[in-house]
Amino acid sequence: MTNPTSTDTPHAVDPVTFEVIRHKLWSINSEGATTVEHVSGSPVVHATDYNFGIYTAAGEMAIIGTYLLTPIYTGAMAIEVFLDRYDDIEPGDVFIINDPYLAAMHQNDVQFCKPVFRDGEIVAWLGCMAHQVDLGGMDPGSWCTTATDVFQEGIRIPPGRIVRRDVLNQELWDTIVLNSRMHDTVANDFRAFLAGLRVAEQRFHELCDRYGAAQVKATMERTLDNSEAELRAMLQELPDGVYEHTSYLDRPAADSVELLQVPCRMTKTGDRIVFDFSESSPQSPAYGMTTRGGLLGAVATLMLCTFGSDIPWNHGLMRPVEVVAPDGLCVTAVEPMPVSGGAAGANWTATCSAGGAIAKMLSFSEKYENHAFGPSDGSWQLNQFGGIDQHGEPFASMYMDSLLWGGPAFSFRDGVDTGGSMVILGGGAGDVEQQEMRHPLLYLWRRQVPDSGGAGTFRGGNGIQFALTPIDTAEVTGVLGTHGVTLPNRTGLFGGLPGSCARFERVTGSGVLDHLGEGRPVGALTELAGEHQVLPGVSPAARIAHGDVFECTVQNGGGYGDPLLRDPARVAADVEAGAVSLDAAARLYGVALSDGAVDPDGTDTLRASIREARRARMTAPERSTVAAGEPTGIWGASLLTHEGGIASCRHCSTVLGPIGDGWEAIAGRVVLGPDDLGSRVEVHADLATVAYVCPECVTALWVDTEPAEGKAWKDFVLTA
Amino acid sequence: MPTYYVASDIGGTFTDTVVIDDAGGVGRYKSSTVPDNPAQGVLDTLVLAADERGVALADLLADVEVFAHGTTVATNAMLEGRHRKVGLIQTRGFGDTLSVMRGFKSIGLDEEEVKRFRTLVKQPAAVPRRLIAEVTERIDYAGRVVSPLDEADVRRAVSDLRAAGAEVFAVSLLWSFANDAHERRVAEIIAEEVPGASVTLSSEFLPRIGEYERTLTTAVNASLRPVLRTSLDSFESTLTKAGLRADPLLMQSNGGLATFAEVEKRAAATVMSGPVGGVVASQFLGARSGHRNVVTTDMGGTSFDVGLVLDGRPVMSNTTLIGRDELALPSVAVRAIGAGAGSIASVRNGVLQVGPESAGARPGPACYGRGGTLPTVADADLVLGYLNPDNFLGGRLTLDVEKARAAIDEHVAKPTGLTVEQAAEGIKTIVDARMADLVRQVTVEQGYDPTDFTVFAYGGAGPLHAFSYGAELGCPQIVVPITASVHSAFGIGCSDLTMVEELSKPMQTPPGTTDHASALPPAELNATFDELAARARRDLVAAGAAEDSISIARSVEIRFRAQIHVLTVPVEAETLTAADVNAVVERFVEVYEGRFGKGAAFLEGGVEITTFRVVATSPVPRAEFDTGAQAAGSGEPGLRRVFSGGEWREAKVYRAEHLHDGLRIEGLAIVELRDTTVVIGPDQDAEVDGFGDIIIQNR
Incomplete structure (x- = not known):
């Protein structure tokens, strides 16, 4: 018996009914989500690490809200698995899955899906997912930073039915709940799922009763078709070619930091895109391996947030997309690799590399260059603290403060400071007082870090830094995990500099409370005595004792365009607001200030001297004299393109030469050192940060972090 | 000698006033708001009231025992950035609290805006960083002093802030609500350094946990106080000169009244002064007619506002959302979407959408004849026959049916292949469905089912559209109160x-x-x-x-x-x-x-x-209302053609003089009152009660 999904042709629906049903589907989805949020008592759910969606009979996303986006695609994957494995799906069934190798980012993300039947056939699916606070495994919270295989991690739930024909599968339910350290919370979340699905299903039926299932189905189909058509039309306006960008996952090893690469080679042909991650490093038993669910989520998130900027969000935005990557890579981990960190590891790196590739393509269009942005979200910095709190009770808490990174710069605006996240568009953190009331950690500061966003004509967003010291407790233990510590994942676009790196730092024996008690201010860790230590990116049991200070600094947004072209008045305003230091104003932007005001002559002199220094260090390309006609196109802020594959500098109009072999060959190359970069940018010994500049005006056209021995890829190769 | 109880709602476009006399008679008046001189709009309405009673304005004012009003002064000052420069003093290490905004960039935006990552940015911080100074001090969660206040640091901070242009001061230190010693000492030092300076302390004004909203609200309050004070002073003196003897009162966002002296200290608590009046009025009228659970729906020109009365009390929010900022001040909960009479209909990819863009008052809907060419909900209402072109806003504006038809034809009918009438009905269907969806969302989020509520419909367009969105929700009764056109003003008059x-x-x-x-x-x-x-x-x-x-x-x-x-x-x-x-x-x-x-x-x-x-x-002294006292109606209702359900039908058209207690009206029907058009749908009946309220029920 095959599943009774409908295959008849879409029913016509008039424009008014279409719009009414479309809005009602939104309303049903939000009612389902509200129900889940209300019934679940979980703080994770309240922090929006959950989602709710309406899917077509075939499992395509029809309605999606703005929750944590990284797991956005796993619902569709799950439904595909259910349809594939079960040929006896019936009304009243609710499916469950969390197997990361099949349809989840990591074990914590449990997905429930329910088919909606009308007249004996499936007309839609409803799905919801939430991050469970604990599903067992070697570490509380089930983020198992030291696991070497999947069997040390949280329980894996294969595709199955948690409810069969309206009867709860109590054995399965109990098996899962019993494997959690937090029975009640998990059971409550599961109840919330069922309540949300029930409410949404009932409303969906009411909608079908009123308008007929055929019209409801037709509306869903048409919303997808419309989005798909809009996307395809947009893709047709962009040049065919291969676009490539690479990002790295740095893993602490015994005496070194190993780099895993995650290159994305994106091929656009006509109205289709293929994202190829085949050259990614193989999987290994390190923290942060991601599965195909994480990889597809990374691509889907980007499709929504770039192309979906003006197009309604649904599966139509994924129809022209193919993701290629064989099993067994760090972005397609298979059993028995540990994957509990798969929600915040290589999938983020994939978001960075795919984001860079998309930006390179969009920037060929004057219409869409303002849609392009550099790597948007560098790394999640897991700060989970536990111990005995000030009330004498055990506590464990994930600090959400590290969500407050700076956003990427665009061609027309600066990145958002402290809260620029793309993967959680509507997220944020709690108040300091809220945290201090509950946990035995006193904040010494929580502030925006000047210069932490990459400098640029438009600068990347600055990010947060917070410092904590234990109070009313002997010590706490931190479970810390991140990447982007030894290299910037957040590269800039078109000459913008990378944002700062992630960092965990600890000072032991600082005596900070005595220091404060004496009325002496503490403005920075450097003002404290004691032993200072930068902690590894993965620190499974960092001890923070009374008198110690822990500081977390996040990874921030890359800039857009050469910083020397930033309007000096904006630099002065940033200095006044404390967003840019005087040092960076002079060193990176070449802006001279006098009493806070721009000194125009001083600025001209300074900028000229920085250019000359660049020129002196530049490895010049071989220049050939070629003639170019009128420009026919652009590439972002950097190039003008002409007939015959010739490029000129968009800044000084100098004809650079043919771009057939990669535009890099016609640009000057300057390896950037610490003096050329923001103060908190680290560059791993195997890597170099390189500026590709116009050999004539030495304006930076692109700045990338690439292998020290030179990069093997090309930013783009046009095929049209 | 008569005694009058007067309440005014000074909105962006209109000033509405109700005058209640000691016999319980309720007079309703409307006039254009004079933005630079809010008192003038009020006086204009009172001139109408005085004329109606055949008395001089000064004599009427002299007999006013209570004068209460709602104002948008603080709202506009905040939204337009017209306020005083605040110097803000915070704990060392936390001076970025306002600009960090706890990382949120989505507050106050609708979902479509949140999804547009390209343009998703934070609003500017309430206080620019150069006007914020950090001082060395720290108090912990238990109110203990971790680091003593460095007084020299405070003096330096005050001097720096003055140099940066601070005109007034706000102080918000961590945990000040648990131990206010440091804030109080900072206030003393400011007083020494800048004698007579206006200082708002968070520990005094808003001793609440949560430093972001406390600091934001304290700073906003400090900046609005001088603005509100100037405005209220001039307001009071204008009315006093005209003959008012009573001390005027002002509506707060929490749905209660306060004296000018008190409200000056809490300027930020008045930012929702106007909109909450309608909820209070619905509570008041609902209680009188036995409706304990009410969903209030106010459809105006640009937005559709929904509030709830649960078990006889307005549902409150612990915060007040104003623009994109959430203030930590309790308010009567009102949720809004961009759906109003001015919402623009458009077609993209063959998909017909209505709003959230609005034609506003200028140029306004095409039918206003003020240069608007895009079709709006009001144009659809006119084309469908629901609106009488010669009786809009009490006849003050004649509507142009041909312009409305042309706009709908070009922008909706042609691109979708519908007739003009079908397109107009489509616009109405879509906007009504969106409103019903919002009402549903608001009740469901509170854990309730909309079918347990009575709908109160008011505002310029609410009584015309309620028959449709109310029916869609399955609410048993839709009430169009006699006060519909001045409902918020009436609510202000009902407040304590x-x-x-x-x-x-x-x-x-x-x-x-x-x-x-x-x-x-x-x-x-x-x-x-x-x-x-x-x-x-x-x-x-x-x-x-x-x-x-x-x-x-x-x-x-x-x-x-x-x-x-x-x-x-x-x-x-x-x-x-x-x-x-x-x-x-x-x-x-x-x-x-x-x-x-x-x-x-x-x-x-x-x-x-x-x-x-x-x-x-x-309680504020007030008369027993006798809003109805309907005389027996006289005359026969007229007839008009209305396009409904895809065809032209005859609808009975009632006017004020036809209404009386107990009158039953069979839908499809229209009731044209001054400033209000009420529609009863084809599957509905309505009854007029003793107060003059029109109660619509599904048949």
């Missing part, structure tokens, strides 16, 4: 003098607690409530309330430990015993499960009380 006092004093019960009073000592709770109540009483007495007229309502903000969101739970007992404390926790569990579902409670983990609140009220 109100004073809210709050204090955060977090206390938890350990996990597994069953006797909650053991961890939440009744004596401590009582002491806190008593102190707050004494303060609130003192303020109300100062505002002229008689001591024995004051009622006190106590509540706590409470949640399960580890949760973020709090619920407000009333505390009935005046002096709590251990049993009462346990009853409060039980009540919380009940409210929680009512809202979030049976079995959702989480009591084993312990509970946390964060904030204590006392609301003191004292």
